[in-house]
Amino acid sequence: GAVVSQHPSWVICKSGTSVKIECRSLDFQATTMFWYRQFPKQSLMLMATSNEGSKATYEQGVEKDKFLINHASLTLSTLTVTSAHPEDSSFYICSATTGELDSYEQYFGPGTRLTVT
């Protein structure tokens, strides 16, 4: 149980275009979803936290107009990278929590590799 999927697993886009990444909780309802970014040989950096039906909370230094997050339902959150540039190339990982007693546990998706050319 507690499976999280991401789509696509990898994407290549041209500079200036936008790309959407989906994060789905397959067998549970996710009250909270998190988006992370991971650079090679670096740790996961939290970008934003989203709760279903409300605006995402962005971490300091993350441009909210560039990284649009929509948590439209209890099983789906999307991250849209707008006007992508090569420096946005990275590995994006989402996670989700059930909001139950063990709310500290996050279930992670497999990640999406974004390459901007």
Next chain:
Amino acid sequence: GDSVTQMEGPVTLSEEAFLTINCTYTATGYPSLFWYVQYPGEGLQLLLKATKADDKGSNKGFEATYRKETTSFHLEKGSVQVSDSAVYFCALSDQGSGYSTLTFGKGTMLLVSP
């Protein structure tokens, strides 16, 4: 702010060798501590956790003890297998607002050869 420091890899071991991956943390409060594992091509999976000082987390032969006096949470396994090859992340949580944010270390790659 909170931070996690873990040893750099890769750690290369032969099958059945003893494993230690060091992890130390800095936190203002009393965090919960975690080890996550990421197998090739897969998402992060929770390996074990400890929520208070002196707690020992264990799973699949791996152990880690929450040491408040040394602010450490070292991961150990007595006899590694080739299937343990993966990247291991130490993390801490900062509880609040009904959910926890996680602060991760950089990850340590473990390579186990037959």
